[in-house]
Amino acid sequence: MKDNLLYSQLTDTIAQQIRSGVFKAGERLPSVRMLSKQHNVSINTSKRVFLELEAQSLVESKPQSGYFVSTFHALKLPLPNTSKTATSTNNIEPNELISRVYESLGKENLTLFSIGVPSGNLLPLAKLKKELNLATRTLHDGGAGYETLAGNTTLRRMIAARSIYWKGNLKETDLITTTGGMNSLALCLMALTKPGDTISLESPCYPGILQLAVSMGLKVLEVATHPDTGIDIEALKKVLPRINVCLLVPNFNTPLGSCMPDEHKREIVTLLDKHSIPLIEDDVYGDLYFGNKRPVCCKTFDKTGNVLWCSSVSKTLAPGYRVGWIAPGRYKEQILKLKLVHSIASISIVNEVVGNFLRSGKYDNHLRQLRRTLQENARHYTLAIAEYFPEGTKISRPHGGLALWVEFSKKIDVAELYDLALKKNISISPGRMFTLQNRFHNCMRLCIGLPWSDELRQKLKQVGTLAKMLSKQ
Structure with missing residues (x-):
């Protein structure tokens, strides 16, 4: 606990010194060992400080030379403008x-x-090939048979275990596998909406989500979004009477790359639950954080099962495997029924491959x-x-x-x-x-x-x- 406090204080102090010009761009910083002695902290704490500063693009490491103040932080390129909430739901696809x-x-x-x-x-293709060969030998029927409706047990267990990283504390039984992230979103929208309903999204938004919503006959309301902190909560509050479902990508969405602060996530979950508006959370980019700590999810703050948390390995490991999943909260039975109707089962062999890859520790590496x-x-x-x-x-x-x-x-x-x-x-x-x-x-x-x-x-x-x-x- 003490080391964590010292780590935060030391990181903030050096970051402020760099931003204020005490340390100049290109200047060499004290070594890990020297920082440890100067501030009476452990070597591991010193390393964490530099890793966090590096994640903030304030310092850069040079092999055999140490850490230097990055020239990156000195750039003065302004952020893009915050978008505005659309005045209408005209669905004009480009x-x-x-x-x-x-x-x-x-x-x-x-x-x-x-x-x-x-x-x-940038992907571990050779290792995946080995896992694929192994799964073919170990799976019943070589992976040719149907899985259970909820999906591969190993994969769901590993996803549940990894949810501790973002304080999700999921269980294997909370999860349903799908054929990729877009399939997860489609199942959620089918379960929660009917043609003519209105869905709110961040703006700008991934084209696939826009096209999916339009194809289902939904009205799309694009809400003002900040390029750093994500959807504008005050703007969202104003449109609540008009929407039936909210779909957000809180962690590093595309194209902005914004990441909602924890307090914003908590507030949105509480707000939508109060108004009985389901939240579909697309967390497909959550594992691609640049710092030392994975951001939490909206699902982290879900106490009533109103958040449907969706993710996949399409952006991190194997786009072509089409392996995704949903933690649908209180909408689990609707999602299972839709999965049975639309796909019966996920693809056994690739789900086994990804599950084993997660279990072995190779995914984290x-x-x-x-x-x-x-x-x-x-x-x-x-x-x-x-x-x-x-x-x-x-x-x-x-x-x-x-x-x-x-x-x-x-x-x-x-x-x-x-x-x-x-x-x-x-x-x-x-x-x-x-x-x-x-x-x-x-x-x-x-x-x-x-x-x-x-x-x-x-x-x-x-x-x-x-x-x-x-x-x-």
């Missing part, structure tokens, strides 16, 4: 734009800044490396954007996830920028894809899941050059 972006994906030699999953080069890589990528991208993009560019500063949200001046139409970039074999995601409203034309999402290289830096430079050209027209 179908043509979405089709253009996704139709280009099979093109050879294309740099995919537009796809929000980690590159295969993989996540540690992936998080470090994504954090470093976010830093590289931001430095490149600061150097090469037009003056006045705004950028999100996520503390986890896979995306950066970039906002240009109103002069730049990113749909036009997309066409120009595609001629250079670069694919980006125009902001208009992330809304059903007529907005975000001057914004784009960049995926940070590609391995960083000088070639990637040059690709970002090309995008910046094209954006500068458009800004002068």
Whole structure:
């Protein structure tokens, strides 16, 4: 307890000194051992301090040299604007734009800044292959038979065990497996809504969620969202009489990468429960935090079973496996019935593979490396954007996830920028894809899941050059 207090105090003190200029960008900091002696704390506490400062992009480590004040923190790129709550629920899908972006994906030699999953080069593909072979030998019928309706026992047990990281304290029986994150959301919406109902979402929002809601005949109400702290609670309160269900991505959502503070999560859970409005929580990015501590979920504060917590390994381990799950709270029977009707069972063999991967500890080892890589990528991208993009560019500063949200001046139409970039074999995601409203034309999402290289830096430079050209027209 004492070490935790000293750790927090020391971290805050050094962070403030860096931000105030006591320590200058590029300056070497005391070593782990020296910090331990100076402040009478353990070596482990000193290491935690530096790891947390590194997670905040305030320091950077250099092999064999120690820790240095990062130049990253000195960047003055402003945050994108907080979005506004939509005045209507007009569901105008940007179908043509979405089709253009996704139709280009099979093109050879294309740099995919537009796809929000980690590159295969960042995934443990060889280890997964071994687990797949093992599961084929150990599963009854080699995995060809049906599972129980709730899903693979090993997988559900491991997900429940991992919920302790975010104070969820789930049990195996609280969970139902699905065929991926979008299937989880679809089952929840089918259980809770009927055509004509209104669902509230963050804005901007993942296109797949928007398309799913529209395909089900739902009205979508996009609510004001801050690029750092997520949905505006006061704005949400104003629209409560109009909505039937709320669907949020509280931890590192795409495209903003915002993460709701704990107190906001608690308040929203209490607020929605009071008004008998179910909350569907998509936590697919929660494991991709950059700091030392995983953020809690809205489900953490759920006392009545009103939160349906959904997640998957699609953004962290194996997009193509389509392994997801739901902790549906008091709506469990409805979800089980829908799963029986729509899929009967999840895919036995891949659920066994993921369950064993989680149980072996390999998943946590993989996540540690992936998080470090994504954090470093976010830093590289931001430095490149600061150097090469037009003056006045705004950028999100996520503390986890896979995306950066970039906002240009109103002069730049990113749909036009997309066409120009595609001629250079670069694919980006125009902001208009992330809304059903007529907005975000001057914004784009960049995926940070590609391995960083000088070639990637040059690709970002090309995008910046094209954006500068458009800004002068």
